[in-house]
Amino acid sequence: MSDAKPIPPARVAAQAGDKSYVPDWDPGQNALTGQPPQVVPVMNRPLDVGAPVMVEGLTIRPAKLMDAPEARNTMSRIINDMLVWIEDFPHDLVGEGAHVLKVFQDLKARRFARVMAAQHDQDIEPDAIDKARFKPGP
Secondary structure (H helix, E strand, O other), X not given: OOOOOOOOOOOOOOOOOOOOOOOOOOOXXXXXXXXXXXXXXXXXXXXXXXXXXXXXXXXXXXXXXXXXXXXXXXXXXXXXXXXXXOOOOOOOOOOHHHXXXXXXXXXXXXXXXXXXXXXXXXXXXXXXXXXXXXXXXO
């Protein structure tokens, strides 16, 4: 038998009504990088972290607080999640919502075209998405 330490619980329950309780949550480590996960529970975050993004009870740190690889990885995950989420969107939208939905529908169509072209050994002309570049200002 090994002398491995027992794994502590991820969360320790508080007494109901105890407003002084501060959650002690251990996010563990990513198996590949050995680093803590990039997304942590809201209850472990300060209340004001520069307008964090809320996703199903999780907080994503603002990009300005991440290094470049972490920010790019987080952006990719957000885009992929959004592409799944908009699948067959069943409601009417106007204004910004309609525009954002259209942008993601165009991204999804472009990805599909790229996959089909690759499967048939065809080239696909670069479009505005392929040519897009972003350089932060001073």
